[in-house]
Amino acid sequence: MKVLVVGSGGREHAICERFAKSTRVTHLYCANGNGGIAGIAETVDIRPDDVVALADFASLNNIDLTFVGPEASLALGIVDEFCARGLQIIGASRAAARLESSKAFAKDLMARHSIPTARYYVASSGSEAIDVLSSGFFGDELTPTVVKADGLAAGKGVVVAADRAKALSAIEGMGELVGEAAASSIVVEECLVGKEISLIMFCDGEHFALMPPTRDHKRIGEGDTGPNTGGMGTITDDSLLTDADRDRIVETIIRPTLDGCKKEGFPFRGILFLGLMMTDDGPKVLEYNVRFGDPETQAILVRLETDLVDICEAMLEGRLDKLFIRWRKGSSACIVLASEGYPGKPRTGDIISGLDAAAMMDINIFHAGTALAAAQVSENELIGASAEPRYVTAGGRVLGVTAVADDLETALAWAYAAVGKISWPGMQFRRDIGKT
Structure with a gap:
């Protein structure tokens, strides 16, 4: 089976890593990938937002399955373009992607279907x-x-x-x-108080399968201070949700959301992400995303034991309810290492040291914003790419150092021990992931 993953971040590296482990995948492509992804997949120089070129590539290369990472590609209608050509693809349709591409649309859908959320006003x-x-x-x-x-x-x-x-x-x-x-346009909401939880699921238009609950840490500074980022780290741990809370979320949020999408003419097939606040009045929706989160994906997929290809086929065939998805028991943690200046304009081009030493530990290092050093590219051309790769920073969030263990404390300890091996000028990370 030939598989194409669309995207270039840490999320896509984690997705590629799962496909690379499948015995059913014979060739793995990623458009457009990054320095780390290039080690496990053939990178393709097509931007994730160039949906027509991606569909052309999939057709010409007889791609059996495409998996979409970024929300922008979904909002642009990549799934609609692929489906129109008879190409198999995992992701939300353009209509369903409005749950993320328009906060106003999402809030109004919640109001129409009595899904608990914060009181809001949409200003034009x-x-x-x-x-x-x-x-x-x-x-x-x-x-x-x-x-x-x-x-x-x-x-x-x-x-x-x-x-x-x-x-x-x-x-x-x-x-x-x-x-x-x-x-x-701008959405103004009341500020909900409680603990934030992210709950992500596979969906086939009718059925859903939950992934382990996660908690993300969005702010740049320790103690949840400073501006929001795309995410500075995340944990998975089953204790984040009680069985009673999970059942309540299913009944008051997940089923009404999926039923609402179906009634309004866009059955949801793909990855649905719920950002939730566990308030004194019960769980309420902060936001929908229509794809894997980043860095939630890194912490979630290291626990996945079922072949991702099997899950994708069940989603495409509408039989998720017939597939038992296996997850490793325990917990996981992902620590994001970011460049100086992030979340503003990041400094780039710095050589990353210590990756080999960190990789010898029992962890995963997912690349988000890396590239091969220019000198390394030249050296590889001369010696047939036999040298150990040297990477430079090429974005704001650079690496996601991820560990899985029997308990959260151990997963965090292993991840932070590996972080201690890695460095570059101005590297920044939070030291309190999983503690707040």
């Missing part, structure tokens, strides 16, 4: 959002609120404002932060 402009806040709709000057760009914003379009002044500042700066297109 920044000035309207300011007027709503100033009117006292969400409380007085000291009331915390959440400000969200309506469109896709690479994990940077959400600001949790401690008071009205900070919320007003967030509204005024949203266009500069995420781009005018993403901030053309």
Whole structure:
């Protein structure tokens, strides 16, 4: 079987790693990949947002299965393009991708189907959002609120404002932060209080299969301080959700969501991600994503024991309810190592040291923003690529150091021990993943 993975980050490296372990996969491609992915897959120089070129590639190369990582590709309709050509692909349709590509659409769908979420207001402009806040709709000057760009914003379009002044500042700066297109309309929400949980599932349009619950750490600074990022680390641990909470989420959120999608004409097939707040009133939806999270994927897939190809086929054939998916018992942790300057403009081009020493430990190192050093590329050309690769930083989030163990404390200890072997100038990471 020939498999194509679309994307270039740590999430896609983890997905590729699972496909590479399958005895059914004879050739693995990734478009457009990164330095680490190139070690296990043939990288293809096609951007993830060039959906027509990707479909052309899949047709010409007789790709049997394509798996989509990034939300932008889904929002652009890559699944619709592939399906129109009779190509097998895992991902949400353009219509279903609106659950993530438009915060306003998602909130309105929740309202239509009585899915518990925060009270909200959709403003068609920044000035309207300011007027709503100033009117006292969400409380007085000291009331915390959440400000969200309506469109896709690479994990940077959400600001949790401690008071009205900070919320007003967030509204005024949203266009500069995420781009005018993403901030053309703004969703303002009440600020929910509780513990955040992420719950991700495989879906086949009718049935679903849950993955281990995860908790992500979005802010750049320890103690959950500083600006939001795409994610600085994550854990999986079964204790994050009780059986009663899981059952309540299924009945009040998952089934109504999937039923709602089906009733509105876009049955959900692909990966559905629930960002949840466990409040005193029960679980409520913070956001939907329509793909694997990053870095949640890294921590989840290291625990997957069932062949990912088998799961994909069950999704495509509508028989997820007939497949028993095996997960390694225990816990996992992923620590993200980021470049200096992230989540703003990152410094890039620094040589990464210590990867060989870290790789000798019982961990996985997933590459997110790396490239082969220019000198290494030249050296490989001369000696037939026999030298150990040397990598440089090529993005904000660079590596996801991931460990799985029988308990969370051990998984964290192993991951941080490996982090201690790796370095480059300005490397930053949080030392409290799994502690907050």
